[in-house]
Amino acid sequence: AQSVTQLDSQVPVFEEAPVELRCNYSSSVSVYLFWYVQYPNQGLQLLLKYLSGSTLVKGINGFEAEFNKSQTSFHLRKPSVHISDTAEYFCAVSARNTGFQKLVFGTGTRLLVSP
Amino acid sequence: EPEVTQTPSHQVTQMGQEVILRCVPISNHLYFYWYRQILGQKVEFLVSFYNNEISEKSEIFDDQFSVERPDGSNFTLKIRSTKLEDSAMYFCASIQGAHQPQHFGDGTRLSIL
Numbered sequence: 001a002q003s004v005t006q007l008d009s010q011v012p013v014f015e016e017a018p019v020e021l022r023c024n025y026s027s028s029v030s031v032y033l034f035w036y037v038q039y040p041n042q043g044l045q046l047l048l049k050y051l052s053g054s055t056l057v058k059g060i061n062g063f064e065a066e067f068n069k070s071q072t073s074f075h076l077r078k079p080s081v082h083i084s085d086t087a088e089y090f091c092a093v094s095a096r097n098t099g100f101q102k103l104v105f106g107t108g109t110r111l112l113v114s115p
Numbered sequence: 116e117p118e119v120t121q122t123p124s125h126q127v128t129q130m131g132q133e134v135i136l137r138c139v140p141i142s143n144h145l146y147f148y149w150y151r152q153i154l155g156q157k158v159e160f161l162v163s164f165y166n167n168e169i170s171e172k173s174e175i176f177d178d179q180f181s182v183e184r185p186d187g188s189n190f191t192l193k194i195r196s197t198k199l200e201d202s203a204m205y206f207c208a209s210i211q212g213a214h215q216p217q218h219f220g221d222g223t224r225l226s227i228l
Binding site: 032034036042043044045046049051090092096098099100101102103104105106107108 | 119121146148150156157158159160163165170171173206208210212213214215216217218219220221222
């Protein structure tokens with residue numbers, strides 16, 4: 001079974017400042033890793049994914065994340081945030097085995113960007 | 116870009132009534148999922164569906180729940196006799212093939228009175 005921990009329930013940051021949203025996972029098998037963003041009253045939009053290859057993955061809206069197998073982490077970063085980045089961010093994992101496995105989500109981190 | 120669409124966006128139902136939530140996955144996608152998110156909580160897996168049968172289901176997905184792909188485009192979640200605790204946002208997702216990320220719809224907010 002897999003589990004995901006997002007330690008920060010809320011991260012306040014000023015516009016144009018850098019941000020890091022933390023994600024740690026636990027799994028007995030190899031996993032795929034994802035970050036999804038949820039804007040108010042909307043669905044889940046894929047920000048980025050790690051399936052294989054380079055451990056540094058780039059996504060939409062200037063976000064990137066680094067897979068660290070030894071620390072079982074997949075932290076999300078952005079060098080300079082905008083007001084429009086205010087949203088809930090979910091880290092998720094799925095087991096690699098068949099490629100169709102369910103997503104297991106963390107509890108989410110609310111990013112609050114203020115002017 | 117093709118999208119997963121869900122209807123209705125908001126459903127209000129009396130406790131004990133049956134409700135059907137509808138999803139139209141992306142047209143060439145083969146694997147389908149339902150998740151739910153109770154207000155203020157994390158997104159939880161309910162069920163996955165492939166080739167007209169359930170692949171996996173969670174403990175939440177009890178006998179009150181069922182899924183169906185009645186035609187080539189729709190994927191539905193039925194709750195037979197709704198309870199107050201079924202109030203949540205329900206998300207449909209689909210993937211085209213193995214090892215691909217899931218694409219989500221905007222969800223249906225289900226409110227049980």
